[in-house]
Amino acid sequence: MSTLPHDTDIPYHSEDPHRAAIPRDDADPSATGIPDHGEDLRGTGIPPRSADSAEVLVSVVDATAAVGGRTVWSHVDATVSAGEFVAVLGPNGVGKSTLLKAMLGLVPLASGAVRLLGGPPGRANRAVGYVPQRRSFDASVRVRGLDVVRLGLDGDRWGLPLPGKRSRAAWRRVRELVELVGAAGYAHRPIGQLSGGEQQRLLIAQALARRPRLLLLDEPLDSLDLPNQAAVAALIGRICRVERVATVIVAHDVNPILSYLDRVVYLGRGGAVSGTPAQVITSDTLTGLYGTPVEVLSTSDGRLVVVGQPEAPAHHGDRHGGAA
Numbered sequence: 001m002s003t004l005p006h007d008t009d010i011p012y013h014s015e016d017p018h019r020a021a022i023p024r025d026d027a028d029p030s031a032t033g034i035p036d037h038g039e040d041l042r043g044t045g046i047p048p049r050s051a052d053s054a055e056v057l058v059s060v061v062d063a064t065a066a067v068g069g070r071t072v073w074s075h076v077d078a079t080v081s082a083g084e085f086v087a088v089l090g091p092n093g094v095g096k097s098t099l100l101k102a103m104l105g106l107v108p109l110a111s112g113a114v115r116l117l118g119g120p121p122g123r124a125n126r127a128v129g130y131v132p133q134r135r136s137f138d139a140s141v142r143v144r145g146l147d148v149v150r151l152g153l154d155g156d157r158w159g160l161p162l163p164g165k166r167s168r169a170a171w172r173r174v175r176e177l178v179e180l181v182g183a184a185g186y187a188h189r190p191i192g193q194l195s196g197g198e199q200q201r202l203l204i205a206q207a208l209a210r211r212p213r214l215l216l217l218d219e220p221l222d223s224l225d226l227p228n229q230a231a232v233a234a235l236i237g238r239i240c241r242v243e244r245v246a247t248v249i250v251a252h253d254v255n256p257i258l259s260y261l262d263r264v265v266y267l268g269r270g271g272a273v274s275g276t277p278a279q280v281i282t283s284d285t286l287t288g289l290y291g292t293p294v295e296v297l298s299t300s301d302g303r304l305v306v307v308g309q310p311e312a313p314a315h316h317g318d319r320h321g322g323a324a
Ligand SMILES: Nc1ncnc2c1ncn2[C@@H]1O[C@H](COP(=O)(O)OP(=O)(O)OP(=O)(O)O)[C@@H](O)[C@H]1O
Pocket: 067, 068, 072, 090, 091, 092, 093, 094, 095, 096, 097, 098, 099
């Protein structure tokens, strides 16, 4: 895989000296069947994160979100540190997308606070790459994949075209990104004619265009087949670990990303529990979160199956679960 060189005029922070510490898991991972990601990255060659001082990029503190006049979740605490890979999990409609939007300042909080890269959300959004949910292109869309990636660099720019030197640097950056996500074989084709997995890779490349410190991905594995889920999950794991872009991913199924994750935020019943996968994805923790018996089973190939998780969340205002 290619790395992101530093020969353009676009700021990049991969040499950040304040990389996050890995929140080490006190629980025995073998007890739950959940791999300890620090040592096990499925033989990908991806280095485990080293433990040094953590810089918090996002903090959500005792937050309550109300959308359309209804409380979606309340008393949620969550943090994302530099270089971390964090999953937001929970049943349909529990408010996972709302949490990402709250981090971006797109959904105002009813109470509590969000800080993004040291300030109020919204101000630092140029340093954040965001791929919203279910963004796909109709077959009739003729824009090339390359141009979709380029929009991540200058899509918000109006007026005269970039001068030649800056334009060449921008196209060089686009080519790097296309290589990074493994899309070189099809990026010149109209994006509407590409598969869901191919489109997803190009959208991730677009979100990385400005060398963000934080990547927010809303269900990037949605509607992909299993091999594509595994491939895109591995790509995101590499971006997080090798390129050191902290990543928050909304997912329905934790299994494709399980071995790459540092932490999860599990939403349910008005609140949230966060911690390492081994701490959170357990029968006891999820039973406490949902207030109904939930069983976490581990299959022989290491997949987790959550049984009994309520599909339609009840919305309560009470605090529930030990948010970390
Ligand atoms: N613009 C809106 N107006 C009113 N209600 C909304 C709006 N957007 C979301 N909601 C409601 O807020 C709740 C949380 O939605 P959200 O999309 O955050 O959930 P989610 O966990 O991401 O769901 P899914 O897993 O189905 O994508 C849902 O009940 C949804 O119907």
